[in-house]
Amino acid sequence: MSWGVYVHIPFCRRKCWYCDFVSAPGTRGQMTAYVKALQREIKIEGRRLRERGVTPPRTVYLGGGTPTALPVNLLLSVIESLREDILALTAEGEEREFTVEVNPGTVDASYLAQLKKAGVNRLSLGVQSFDDGILQNIGRIHCGEEAAEAVTLAQKLGFPEVSLDLMYALPGQSLDVLQKDVARALSLAPTHLSVYGLQVEEGTPLFQQVADGKIILPSEDEAEAMYDYLTNFLPSQGYSRYEISNFALPGHESRHNMGYWQDASYIGFGAAAHSYWQGERYQNTADVGAYIAAIPQDEPIREPEEVMTREIAMAEFCFLALRTAQGLDKERFRHKFGVSLAEVYGEVINGNKNKGLLVENENFCRLTPLGMKYGNMVFADFC
Amino acid sequence: MQKKNIRNFSIIAHIDHGKSTLADRLIEYTGTLSQREMAEQVLDNMDLERERGITIKAQTVRLDYRGKDGELYQLNLIDTPGHVDFNYEVSRSLAACEGARLVVDAAQGVEAQTLANVYLALEHDLEIVPVINKIDLPSAEPERVKHEIEEAIGLDTEGAVLASAKTGIGIEEILDAIVHKIPPPQGEAAAPLQALIFDSYFDSYKGVIAHIRVMEGQVKKGMKLKLMATGKIFEVTDVGCFKPQPMDLGELHTGEVGFVAGALKDVRDVRVGDTITEADRPAKEPLPGYRGVTPMVYCGIYPVDSVDYDNLKDALEKLQLNDAALVFEPETSVALGFGYRCGFLGLLHMDVIQERLEREYHLKLITTAPSVIYHVHKTNGEMVAVDNPAALPPATEIDFMEEPYVKATVIVPKDYVGAVMEISQEKRGEFKNMDYLDVNRVLITYHIPLNEIIFDYFDRLKSATRGYASLDYELEGYRESKLVKVDILLNGEAVDALSTIVHKDRATSRGRQLAAKLKEIIPQQMFEIPIQAAIGSKIIARENVRAHRKDVLAKCYGGDITRKRKLLEKQKEGKKRMKAVGKVEVPQEAFMAILKID
Incomplete structure (x- = not known):
């Protein structure tokens, strides 16, 4: 990994x-x-x-x-x-x-x-x-x-x-x-x-x-x-x-x-650091003083950010990948979620393709240069 | 059962005055159902009915009650719909009874719908027995309410029962009063059958099941019967009563209430108000009061996704199985594609159907603003009924137009009379009458175009009177009116589904308000969207939806993801149900915008 x-x-x-x-x-x-x-x-x-x-x-x-x-x-x-x-x-x-x-x-x-x-x-x-x-x-x-x-x-x-x-x-x-x-x-x-x-x-x-x-x-x-x-x-x-x-x-x-x-895991150390581990997101306490006080006592400082649902996981997977020039890897989506990208987001993808914001080929779906300008509009559709 | 031991009665009440709870207590008290079998408000079957606290379909139940005199009585309770949309249905249910319990909330007092239904009951010569309900409430004022009933309705409240359906107080007194005050049914057992249909529903095994009251003669299994209005002939396969589950009895006698079924496939053949008679020995005349289905308002219903068109059709057909008052036919809109023009008894009926389509059939729908039926007299002498603004003939072909007016009855505390009158005038109302029901409460009557009623009249009344106003209305007739069609253009293109018909004097201000409202509703898109309101080729209002702001180059690293996603979700809110109209994405609310302007 x-x-x-x-x-x-x-x-x-x-x-x-x-x-x-x-x-x-x-x-x-x-x-x-x-x-x-x-x-x-x-x-x-x-x-x-x-x-x-x-x-x-x-x-x-x-x-x-x-x-x-x-x-x-x-x-x-x-x-x-x-x-x-x-x-x-x-x-x-x-x-x-x-x-x-x-x-x-x-x-x-x-x-x-x-x-x-x-x-x-x-x-x-x-x-x-x-x-x-x-x-x-x-x-x-x-x-x-x-x-x-x-x-x-x-x-x-x-x-x-x-x-x-x-x-x-x-x-x-x-x-x-x-x-x-x-x-x-x-x-x-x-x-x-x-x-x-x-x-x-x-x-x-x-x-x-x-x-x-x-x-x-x-x-x-x-x-x-x-x-x-x-x-x-x-x-x-x-x-x-x-x-x-x-x-x-x-x-x-x-x-x-x-x-x-690209959905890789990471562990964050220090006050306010975020982690993403085994599909869950966490945040360390943002209060530097509290962090310094808690660590020697072995008090927990890492809190889950929210309950990760399948919908949230899919949305994040997509909008993060779409930020990259390579775009959203359909096979990786399928592999991770066990369902095709088209099945979940077909309508969204088509709508944005029609507006000239997305393009796709067999393997990837990515933003056009115009899409990069309106990235938030496209991302919101995936959320 | 001998006729002298039968009592047929209904309960009339305003919404929330405790009609259904009272019905439950009567069922429970007479042991018709054990406590274990009682779900709360057993007579309201639909989830929607229970949620909204309203009765949409009539329900009946037979109660066996041993009176204080030791005799066994058959009490047939007919629970009626409690809403103005279903006035005709209520009138048919009342026609099946000899008496009614008038339930009035001990704190709220008489409301407009109570009155409307009491008048209906009086028209049918029903014996009315008042029940003052909810006397357990701290705010209960039974004496004041009694006084109000006497003043407003002119009903003697001497024998009024004080009750609390919730706690069970007064239930026995109510049953005794039914036995003693309500007369037994009349009718000849040997006469040719005359049975009044007051409701029907579809059962997938037995076909259409008609709720009936036998007025003359009797019904037995195997008889060949005829529906007098539609001419359909059928053989009785099931006949019985509701307890409240259907119970097969093999026959129903003169004066009794129950059901009859017999291989009838289409609920539209079994019309509320029609008379069932014998095929071989028909009654000379049908029972009086039958009226065909007459929708009051129409709207277009379209699937958001066109692949759902057939599903929508199936769903409408299934709903129609149980609701002969729902009418629909295919319609196409340039903006919305293929859908259905649907006719309803009123706004509640429309709401209920829409909600059921979405909830029970999981359809995503776009609904256009409701329209009344206009009578358009053309210059060539022809008259066309127009229920869709988009279908209005060109102005040059129109000689004059008529619109439906209703007689609206409003009851409010006297402090709000001014507010009611102001709103009613503004809604082109014509003042008719004002009566003090008691020192505090006033009944006001107006003649108002139905068109104005469906545009938020009741909402405005409610808010101007802090919720105290109650409203009832009935069709009064058609009147000539100066009406014009206001069209809306998005991005320079007329959107047929947004057209609306309004009075000429208000057209400009309505056009402006509508354009301004649409500006609020239509989200920013990649380009600027001009919104124009026009009468014919004349632009009367213009607004602009500015182009969506472009993104700046923004970072998104490990710590930004959740926050960023939440912002995106917020951005997406309310964007769910959009229809692409030309290049513009229009949210579903936009098609109802006309109802939301103030």
């Missing part, structure tokens, strides 16, 4: 103004306590997995928050725990994807070198934009130049996979500015790009600023022009759009993230 490990580091230097994730600045003491709890959770889970004869995970992903907001020795001790308690199961020499999310404002050459040495082979850098004014507008702690330097550094140190996160529809960003951002990003020759449109979530400082009229966002039409530019230009430069918001050079897709869309 191919499965993944996710570790959540709920700390950052300063919260970005658009961020609604479980993340906040932490003191050294909080970080130490958190890592200690994390190591214990990993150890206990590792023992359980070993007892059940589970084969080791194929991908590891350390995300946040900002994993690199931790002092390097703390982050290394998390990696060490994973190695001992989870990855030790590994058969020697097997290739594994090991990603760490990096905020360019938090790392130097020594930090990255130690990650490399610890076995990390993929870095995902939160660049967002190279325009310093825009970076300020959204509360990032780094400037464009620092981001570019971090990328170059990672490449020099020999990380085989370097991915950049970019954002569009940011306050102050015109199509022109976005084009410059993209040109700069491509000049750095990353293997992978994730591109997200800014979403203003309620409860974030940005939401308030927009509500107060202090910040003006690009219009819907401008945002669409940016979308069109990105989804046309990046593939023309060799970065194929293998999922709605992800682009990669051939063979450099994120295997960990592909797992989310």
Whole structure:
């Protein structure tokens, strides 16, 4: 079985103004306590997995928050725990994807070198934009130049996979500015790009600023022009759009993230981490303090998200797979649910085909480029 | 049984005043069923009847009761439908009785339907015995209600029984009053048979079973009988009474109530109100009061998925087996494809049929807004009855049109008289009369177009009177009216199933309201959808459904899945029943939008 490990580091230097994730600045003491709890959770889970004869995970992903907001020795001790308690199961020499999310404002050459040495082979850098004014507008702690330097550094140190996160529809960003951002990003020759449109979530400082009229966002039409530019230009430069918001050079897709869309299992460690195991979804308590307090007492921190019904399982299987360029694998659906895709969703598929949102062949059903634009409309039909 | 020991009676009451519960107690008290056999409200057979607390089909039961005088009495209870839609059916049931128990809720008092049914009973010279029910309620005011019955109906309440069907108080008194106050049936045993049909149902083994009251003569197994209205002749295979399960007796005598069956296949041959007589020795005349089936409202019923067309037909045919009042014929709509135009006795009847089609036959349906029957007088002198707005001839061919009016009776507490009058005027009502039933309650009569009644009149009355208004209506006749057809165009194309006929003076505002309502109902799609209302070629209103917002590039990783799916489910809500009309997906509600504008 191919499965993944996710570790959540709920700390950052300063919260970005658009961020609604479980993340906040932490003191050294909080970080130490958190890592200690994390190591214990990993150890206990590792023992359980070993007892059940589970084969080791194929991908590891350390995300946040900002994993690199931790002092390097703390982050290394998390990696060490994973190695001992989870990855030790590994058969020697097997290739594994090991990603760490990096905020360019938090790392130097020594930090990255130690990650490399610890076995990390993929870095995902939160660049967002190279325009310093825009970076300020959204509360990032780094400037464009620092981001570019971090990328170059990672490449020099020999990380085989370097991915950049970019954002569009940011306050102050015109199509022109976005084009410059993209040109700069491509000049750095990353293997992978994730591109997200800014979403203003309620409860974030940005939401308030927009509500107060202090910040003006690009219009819907401008945002669409940016979308069109990105989804046309990046593939023309060799970065194929293998999922709605992800682009990669051939063979450099994120295997960990592909797992989310292709129904692979994963176990999440740390506060607010989600797991998907044996067809059920779980979430760890999102309260960092409660997590730190509960773990040493062996109190349960992992709660089922909901009762998974067959209908829910089918809906999720479909809408996640449809996010990918490959699309929904009919044989896998059949194999998993014992019924053909057409039998369950024939009407839905035909309706969306007629609207030009879906196409299908014998083996796959996938979104058209128009369908990707109206993905939520199509997905809703499968729910 | 000797005629002098037979009593035929029905129970009349407003919805929820406890008619069915009282019937249950009588069955229980007389030992007709043991307690073990009693399901709550045994006489309401259909799930729907039990859920809605209404009686749709008449039911009868024979109770054997040993009176205080030591004599054995045969009491035939005929449970009647309690809704205005089934007025004719009620009248036939009442015609089969000599008396009626009038059940009035001790807290609620007299309601419009109570009155309507009492008047019906009085027309049939029935002996009416009042029962004040639910006296166990803390809010019961039996004296006030008695007073109201005297004032409103002019009925002596001296012998009124105070009862609680729920707790069993007063049940024996009710049975005694039936024996003593209601006269025994008349009729000659030797006369040619005259039996009144007051209901019928279809049994898959025995064919159509008619509920009858023997007025003259008698029925025996093997007799050759004739249905006077339809001319059908059949031989009696089963004859008996309901206890409440059918019990074969071999014969029914003068004055008795029961059933008769005999290889009759089609319920439409066995019409409520028809007279059964002997084939070889027919009665000179049928019993009075027979009327054919006359639907009051029509609507189109279409399968959401066209492959269900034949299933819909089968389902309608099966429902018709038990419901001769349901009529239907094939209809096609440009927008909705193949379906059926169905006629109903009224809105409740329509609701019940729709619900049964969906529930019992698992059909996904689109129903168009109900229409009354218009009389369209054409310039060439021809008159056509139009029950579908889409079928209205072009304006140039129409000389004038007539629409059905009803006499509407509303009872409300006096504080709400103003509200009732305001709504009734607005609904083109013509004030007729106002009476104080007592110091507090008022009976108001209006003549109102039926067209306005089916457009939310009762809903509006209810909300304007905090639920106190009760309504009853009966067809008053046809009147000339200035009517026009308002068409709706979606994306520039007229949608026949959304056309509606309205009074000329209201056409523009209705058109605007309808377009605005449709804007609310039709979900955003990939393109902008103009909605226009038009009279002929003149556009009177326009709205736009904006194009659905396109997605932004959004992430969806391990922690986002459940939340994301829930958002998608929310987005999907209410989207279930859509019909593609041209390029536009139209939800089922849209076809009823006209009923929802205010």
